[in-house]
Amino acid sequence: MKSLTLTLMFVACSAALCQTVRADQATDEASIRKAVEAYVAAFNGGDSEKLAGMWLPDAVYTNPVSGEQVVGREAIEQQFASVFAASKGVKLAATTNSVQFISPGVAVENGTAKVIRPDQEPEETQYTAVYVKREGQWLLDRVTEEDVPVVKSNYEHLKDLEWMIGTWVDGDDQANVVTTCQWTKNRNFITRMFSLTVRDRIDVSGMQIVGWDPAAQQIRSWVFDSDGGFGEGTWSKKGKAWHVQNTGTAPDGSSSSSVNIITYVDDNNFTWQSVNRQAGGELLPNVDEVVVVRQETKE
Incomplete structure (x- = not known):
């Protein structure tokens, strides 16, 4: 009887823990989605400093075309500043397709991004972003992109x-x-x-x-x-x-x-x-x- 009581207590605690984890993940996912919205808003405002602040100090961005890596918050800020200087009026649109949690403090977001420059065809990519939670804030640690396959149409x-x-x-x-x-x-x-x-x-x-x-x-x-x-x-x-x-x-x-x-x-x-x-x-x-x-x- 004692072992049965302990088993039931364990099951009850496990169920309660699962519910707590799911609730925490739902809150964190909502925070990550809001971070994506804030990222897009900062990009469309041409604010390279604010954008860089959404990355970890030692974050890495991988260019989808050249494979070149941009390492560190300062280098990422310079990269965005160069983009905004070279392409006036450039805009970004992003859609989050999924968010998966590797651990309570690490999440992977998969989505699609579209860079829109005046008088040019939009550039669409699929991206994977790794987020790390630091002091209650979800920051970008790694981002990789690849071109969206062009589907031929008749x-x-x-x-x-x-x-x-x-x-x-x-x-x-x-x-x-x-x-x-x-x-x-x-x-x-x-x-x-x-x-x-x-x-x-x-x-x-x-x-x-x-x-x-x-x-x-x-x-x-x-x-x-x-x-x-x-x-x-x-x-x-x-x-x-x-x-x-x-x-x-x-x-x-x-x-x-x-x-x-x-x-x-x-x-x-x-x-x-x-x-x-x-x-x-x-x-x-x-x-x-x-x-x-x-x-x-x-x-």
């Missing part, structure tokens, strides 16, 4: 299709088709989610992905529907119209082909028709041109 090849972004509707009292177009991250692809509704019931739905093929140097698309069919298309522009040469495979394994013609009218209207259609080796009638209208966004 937007320049797809921007002629940007007018498609949004939701579109075509149909009548019996059936309608709703298509919603969106950019993917980094604007490398456009997704087109579609559904055919017949008498208030979705008959078929699917997704088309439109992207740039760097090998073929042309726009291509891939489509998948809820019945199990799939296909691909190659896009070519003729005036205001896009001609999409499609080939597909039906759920039963038979092949199909067609040429869809998408013609831009204005930002709220385009026309669509399908010609040269065949499925399973049989010719099919053309689909007459229909007008597709942008759906108004609900406030």
Whole structure:
């Protein structure tokens, strides 16, 4: 019974200690985040002395380009003074992504920084900052940076299709088709989610992905529907119209082909028709041109 009582006391004390540590870390993290805000404010005010005061006397900053190290508070102040003298109006923006505590008095902050100079492209880096707590104040001990990897985008090849972004509707009292177009991250692809509704019931739905093929140097698309069919298309522009040469495979394994013609009218209207259609080796009638209208966004 005595050992059980001691065990329960130990567990209770451990739980209380954990809660205290978490509370202390939350307070310290808030202090570090405020220190980052103060750092940005001092930088944007061009105050090199105040900036240097946020570093430890023997702190080290590593240049991301040259790898050169700036050692000591005085050298860091001189470095900032040189930056402000050479780049009038330079500004800094910083975002803290995470704060991890190595010990009660040491923390590592990871974040992104953006240096903005007038009439120049912003310079963005990812940084790691080591903070040490001295006399109740969190000061910088080490900072390293590296350039943020540049993510390539095919937007320049797809921007002629940007007018498609949004939701579109075509149909009548019996059936309608709703298509919603969106950019993917980094604007490398456009997704087109579609559904055919017949008498208030979705008959078929699917997704088309439109992207740039760097090998073929042309726009291509891939489509998948809820019945199990799939296909691909190659896009070519003729005036205001896009001609999409499609080939597909039906759920039963038979092949199909067609040429869809998408013609831009204005930002709220385009026309669509399908010609040269065949499925399973049989010719099919053309689909007459229909007008597709942008759906108004609900406030």
